[in-house]
Amino acid sequence: MPDRLPLPKHVFRDAMARLASAVTIVTTDGAGGRHGFTASAVCSVSDDPATLLVCVNRSASTHAHLVANGLLGINILTHDQESLSTLFGSSRHDMETRFAAGRWKRGEIGMPLLVDALVSMECRIAQMQEVGTHTVMFVEPLCAEFLRSDISGLVWFDRAYRRA
Ligand SMILES: Cc1cc2nc3c(=O)[nH]c(=O)nc-3n(C[C@H](O)[C@H](O)[C@H](O)COP(=O)(O)O)c2cc1C
DSSP states (O other): OTTOOOOOHHHHHHHHHTSOEEOEEEEEOSTTOOEEEEEOOEEEEEETTEEEEEEEETTSTHHHHHHHHOEEEEEEOBGGGHHHHHHHTOTTSOHHHHHHSSOEEEOTTSOEEETTSSEEEEEEEEEEEEETTEEEEEEEEEEEEEOOSSSOBEEEETTEEEEO
16 A cells, blocks of 8 residues: 555544544643643553643643643543633633633642542652644653542543533
8 A cells, every 4th residue: 555645634534533532631730830621532552550641732832731741630520510621621711711610729839630520639840742733741640539430521522522
């Protein structure tokens, strides 16, 4: 198949729309203050050592702060946290407005964590790889809190929010 053209972007996007993903809010804190954005491109890579990846658009305002701080929080959202996902998923809302919503605490290593996420983790960025428009951040979780077992998760599927 030497002469195959790459898949057109719109076909790729339509195919990926059918790949259900958990919705998270990725946060960081440091000299530049608190930052966070909605991310569904978060998944497990390996359990030895425990490693996840997070794909961050380099145009996202949080990107530079993640790189500078080298640490991040991952908040896996419950199905009733859709409004938080919308708030953290749009450039229309500044960081003050975003963090005014939801109940936040500082984690063990200082990352902003939701008190009522499904699970929250604090992680160290171990490696970064630039691919196209995004940086793939390979992160090692240092702590995890299991906060809710009584509720389903928020999922992004077919360009809409669903329950896990
Ligand atoms: C459901 C959903 C999932 C998203 N997943 C990602 C993602 O995995 N990576 C990413 O860089 N942006 C993702 N975004 C877009 C960012 O959240 C958004 O671009 C970001 O908040 C931009 O605002 P800012 O640059 O003002 O922070 C997602 C948005 C939504 C609504």
